[in-house]
Amino acid sequence: MVDLKLFNVSPGYRNRLVSNVLVSTFLWVLTGCETTSTGVVEVTGKVRPALTEWDVDVYQDPKGLLPWVPDMDIPVRYEVIAKLESNGTSGFTPGAVDDKTTQIVTDLKKQAAKLGANAIVIREVKIFEDIVERQTSGYENVRFPDGSIRRVEVPPQTYYERVMKVNVAADSVYLDWENVWAPAGQIGNDTVTSP
Secondary structure, three states: OOOHHHHOOOHHHHHHHHHHHHHHHHHHHHHHOOOEEEEEEEEOOOOOOOOOHHHOEEEEOOOOOOOOOOOOOOOOOOEEEEEEEEEEEEOOOHHHHHHHHHHHHHHHHHHHHHOOOOEEEEEEEEEEEEEEEEEOOOEEEEEOOOOOEEEEEOOOOEEEEEEEEEEEEEEEEEOOOOOOOOOOOEEOOEEOOOO
């Protein structure tokens, strides 16, 4: 541990310095824990009983939108239940963007499962840089001459941070596995005839 007496620092300044370092560290950790917003844009099909996220497969069209999602062939026949969209903000490192994208896809799977969908088809992925305004809480712990530490109000400070925003659009779909690979006009053992 560094002895602050070497730097000729008074005890009051040392306590404020420690307090500021702790608050800054807390804010730094907090900015890495951004939230994700996921919602249904439009319901277009029949909502079924809820499933779990583990029952939901992930496809992408066009292929290659997300390198870590396997490029599986999308079944020929499926019913679109709803159009979903999810977005979030992450730190500026590539690892943070990958983590946020993974979290967004997981949230899309959970939302699709609530609608009874057993798959999602990712249609669009947008990743872009943005600047966001942040503000400190406006409170600081101060040690008074009697030795007590009290929380006092200080003017909040505004600062700006460079972040990456991730937006993913997908369809939640229901795959009837008995009929997904059937050619057009044929469903299961029955043939559908055109008028």
